[in-house]
Amino acid sequence: MDIAVLVKQSLDVQELRVDQDTGKIYIEDAPTKAGDIELNATEEAVRLKEKLGGKAIAIMLSTWGSSGKRQKEAREALTRVLAMGLDGAVLIMGEGAEKGDTYVIAKVLAEEIRDKFRLVLAAEGSEDNFSGLLPARLAAELGWPYVAYATAIEVEGDYVKVTRSLEDFEEVVKVKLPAVISVTQEINKPRVPKLVEIVKAKKKPMDQKDFSPHVEPKLVIRELKVPKVERKQIVIEGDVEEAAEKLIQALKEEGVL
Amino acid sequence: MKVLAFSHSMDLVLELISAGRELGDVSLIMTSDQEGRINEVKGAKEILLCKGMGSGDQEGLVELISGLAGDYEVVLLASDRRGRELVGQVAHRLGASSAVDVSSLSVEDGKLVVERMTFGGKAIAVEELGLPAVISVQKGKFKPPEEGEPSVREISAPSVERRIEVIERKEKPKVGVPLDKAEIVVAVGRGFRKKEDLKLAYELADVLGGVVGATRPIAADLKWMEEEVWIGISGVRIAPKLLIVVGASGQQQFAAGIMDSKVVVAVNTDSKAPIFEQADYGVVMDLYEFLPVLTRKLKEIKGG
Incomplete structure (x- = not known):
C-alpha cells in the first residue's frame, strides 16, 4: 500500500521577525522548514510502510516563492523527511503558488495523489497557518473519507483503524481505504536520522513539478497585521522575600488578587 | 444575508x-x-x-x-x-x-x-x-x-454511503474548571525538573483559586499532565484575568495561546527568555526558591 505524506514548506514562525512599531513582517528573511507535526506524519508513514510494505512518498507544496533560497530550503526540508525513511519526494513549486488558497491547492495535490496512493497522512495543521483546511479539502476533492486528530493508526486489510482525541471524546473509528488522515503530535516520537541516512537521503528521488492550477482562488489575503501586544514588562527586583511581596502588591493594584 | x-x-x-x-x-x-x-x-x-x-x-x-x-x-x-x-x-x-x-x-x-x-x-x-x-x-x-x-x-436526514464507522466512543472525564474559562491560571513549563515538583504549581493555584495548565512539552512529550491542559495554538487558548507562567521560555506556540490574558506574570531563571517580553511582571529567579515563598505569603494574606 503506497502512502503519501503532505509536507508543507512552512515559515519558521519562531524565527519570523515582526516589528510592532512599523507593523512590518519580515517574511522574506524568515527561514522555512517542514512543520513539526509533519515529522510526526512522516514517522507514522514510515512505521506503516515498514510493517505493510509499499512506498511512502512526501508531497511538498511550496507557497513562499521560488527564489534560490526557497528552493534550497525546500530541498533541505525534504531531505530531512527522506532521511527518516520515506522513499521519495515530489516538490511542487511555482510563481502562482503564493496566491493559491486551500481550494486551489487541494485541486493541484489531488492530481498528484489520485490513482497513486491509498492513504494520505497530514498534520492537523501547518506550522505557519494552522488552519487544517487542506487535508479536509483534499479528501473532499478525492471523494475519500477524512478523519482528523489521529493519535494512533492501524491498517487492517481494506480498513484503517484510527484512534483520535476530541475535546469531549476519545474515539476509535474504522475507516474504509482510500482515506485521508491528519495526525496530532501525540501519535509518535519522530526518529532523528543518523548522518549516514542523511547522506543516503540526498540520493533518493526528488521530483520537482511546476505549480499550474486550472482554477482561481476563492480567498484573497488583503492584509497581514502585527497584533499589538502591550505588556508592561516590569522586572521585579530584590531577594526572594522582597520579590514575592512586590509582586503581590503589583497584582493587588491590578485588581487581580 | x-x-x-x-x-x-x-x-x-x-x-x-x-x-x-x-x-x-x-x-x-x-x-x-x-x-x-x-x-x-x-x-x-x-x-x-x-x-x-x-x-x-x-x-x-x-x-x-x-x-x-x-x-x-x-x-x-x-x-x-x-x-x-x-x-x-x-x-x-x-x-x-x-x-x-x-x-x-x-x-x-x-x-x-x-x-x-x-x-x-x-x-x-x-x-x-x-x-x-x-x-x-x-x-x-x-x-x-x-x-x-x-x-x-x-x-430529514440524507442518505449517506458510510465509510467511517465509530467502533468506540468514550467520554473524557471532565476537568474541574476548563482552562479556557478559568479566571486564574498557573502555567508550567520545562523549568520543572520532575513531575512531583509540579505540586509547587498546584499549591500556588490552590491558594489563588486557580487551575494549572502546561506547555506543550509538559503535556505532549513528557506526558506529566493531560493534553486538555495544554496551552497553545494547537491546544487551549486561554483568557484569564491573571496568568502566572512558571519555568516556560515562551515559545511561539505557547505565546499565541496566552495573548488574551489580562495580566501575565513570568517566573524564569533565564532573563533572556522570550516569555519576559510577553509578561507584565517578570521575576528572574529559580522557581524552586520563589514559588514556595510566593505561595506562603499569599496564604498569609488569604488567611488573615
Whole structure:
C-alpha cells in the first residue's frame, strides 16, 4: 500500500521577525522548514510502510516563492523527511503558488495523489497557518473519507483503524481505504536520522513539478497585521522575600488578587 | 444575508448565532442528541431539527450541511476539533471559500471579510472570502444572544454511503474548571525538573483559586499532565484575568495561546527568555526558591 505524506514548506514562525512599531513582517528573511507535526506524519508513514510494505512518498507544496533560497530550503526540508525513511519526494513549486488558497491547492495535490496512493497522512495543521483546511479539502476533492486528530493508526486489510482525541471524546473509528488522515503530535516520537541516512537521503528521488492550477482562488489575503501586544514588562527586583511581596502588591493594584 | 450554523457543542452554538447575527438571519441545525436542549437556543431565526441524525455522525453532517447550504451565503461552524474537521470538507463540496478560527467578520462589496491569527500568533490575517463561504468562529469572541425565540422546523436526514464507522466512543472525564474559562491560571513549563515538583504549581493555584495548565512539552512529550491542559495554538487558548507562567521560555506556540490574558506574570531563571517580553511582571529567579515563598505569603494574606 503506497502512502503519501503532505509536507508543507512552512515559515519558521519562531524565527519570523515582526516589528510592532512599523507593523512590518519580515517574511522574506524568515527561514522555512517542514512543520513539526509533519515529522510526526512522516514517522507514522514510515512505521506503516515498514510493517505493510509499499512506498511512502512526501508531497511538498511550496507557497513562499521560488527564489534560490526557497528552493534550497525546500530541498533541505525534504531531505530531512527522506532521511527518516520515506522513499521519495515530489516538490511542487511555482510563481502562482503564493496566491493559491486551500481550494486551489487541494485541486493541484489531488492530481498528484489520485490513482497513486491509498492513504494520505497530514498534520492537523501547518506550522505557519494552522488552519487544517487542506487535508479536509483534499479528501473532499478525492471523494475519500477524512478523519482528523489521529493519535494512533492501524491498517487492517481494506480498513484503517484510527484512534483520535476530541475535546469531549476519545474515539476509535474504522475507516474504509482510500482515506485521508491528519495526525496530532501525540501519535509518535519522530526518529532523528543518523548522518549516514542523511547522506543516503540526498540520493533518493526528488521530483520537482511546476505549480499550474486550472482554477482561481476563492480567498484573497488583503492584509497581514502585527497584533499589538502591550505588556508592561516590569522586572521585579530584590531577594526572594522582597520579590514575592512586590509582586503581590503589583497584582493587588491590578485588581487581580 | 442568510446564515446556516451548526455546532456539536451547545455552548458554542450560542456564540455562533451571535456571530451570524452580525451578517443576517441565522438558521441553526440541531441533531437528535441536541433536541433536549432546544429551549436554550436564543437569537436564531429558526431551528432545523434533524431527528434522524446524531452529532457524532461526521459523514452524515457533511452531507446534511452541504445539502442545505445552497440556500445560504455563509455557513458558520465552531472552532472545536469536530467543527474544524467539517469546515474544509463542506467548503470543498460547495466550491466555497473557507477560513477557520475567525475573530471578526463583516461584509464588504459582496465579500466576507474576516480576521484570524496566523504565523503562530505573530500576525493577524485580514482575508477576503468570495461567497458562499464556510467559516469557523473563534471560541469566546462573541457574546451569546439573550433573546429571540426561534421557530422549529423538522428536516430529514440524507442518505449517506458510510465509510467511517465509530467502533468506540468514550467520554473524557471532565476537568474541574476548563482552562479556557478559568479566571486564574498557573502555567508550567520545562523549568520543572520532575513531575512531583509540579505540586509547587498546584499549591500556588490552590491558594489563588486557580487551575494549572502546561506547555506543550509538559503535556505532549513528557506526558506529566493531560493534553486538555495544554496551552497553545494547537491546544487551549486561554483568557484569564491573571496568568502566572512558571519555568516556560515562551515559545511561539505557547505565546499565541496566552495573548488574551489580562495580566501575565513570568517566573524564569533565564532573563533572556522570550516569555519576559510577553509578561507584565517578570521575576528572574529559580522557581524552586520563589514559588514556595510566593505561595506562603499569599496564604498569609488569604488567611488573615
